[in-house]
Amino acid sequence: MRYIAGWSWFELLLVMLIFSTLWLIALPTLQIQRLKSHRADMQAELLKQAVQIQQQLILQQSRFQASMGARAEQEGLSLEFLGMGAVYPNTGEVWYDLLLQGTPAAWQLIARPRVETQQVPEDILIVDQQGQLCIAVLQQVDCDVAD
Numbered sequence: 430m431r432y433i434a435g436w437s438w439f440e441l442l443l444v445m446l447i448f449s450t451l452w453l454i455a456l457p458t459l460q461i462q463r464l465k466s467h468r469a470d471m472q473a474e475l476l477k478q479a480v481q482i483q484q485q486l487i488l489q490q491s492r493f494q495a496s497m498g499a500r501a502e503q504e505g506l507s508l509e510f511l512g513m514g515a516v517y518p519n520t521g522e523v524w525y526d527l528l529l530q531g532t533p534a535a536w537q538l539i540a541r542p543r544v545e546t547q548q549v550p551e552d553i554l555i556v557d558q559q560g561q562l563c564i565a566v567l568q569q570v571d572c573d574v575a576d
Contacts, residue, residue, distance in 0.1 A: 464547055467524050468554070471540050474517055475556040478527075479538055483558070485511045486533050524548055534558070 508515050508529045517525045517540065525540040525548070538556045542548030553565040 460547065467546075467548060468552070471517060471525050471554055472562060475538055475540055475554055476560065476562060478513065479556045479558075479560050481513065482511060482529070482536065482538065522546070525554075531558075 508527060511529070513527075513529075515527050516523045517527060523543055524546050525542055528539045528541070530537050530539065536558050540554040542552060555563045555565060557563075
């Protein structure tokens, strides 16, 4: 009896079992790393937008000292007022909603994760007018952000 060269069904099933087991082990880690990268992207974007907000406020203050300053004080600051987007990222799947609160003298830029994403919904990122980045988890604010 001659044997035909190739893989037997048992060998193919064994290889598929090994690959599927490795995939099941790697998938949760991959998802966790993806969420961490989204959070790190958002932290970097918050700091960039904080700089842009400060630049816009300085520009508006120097150009329209009386009229724009009074308008911003009356209406309050908003991302639309400064010509900025209210979501991040602007294209593709949106991970965070952005909100700007406060006055030109004391403001906070807040990033809340969207519910439909897998980001932790209680994990709110906040940056203030001094550029200090904080994380609010379940009403507890931690401003020593190291990761």
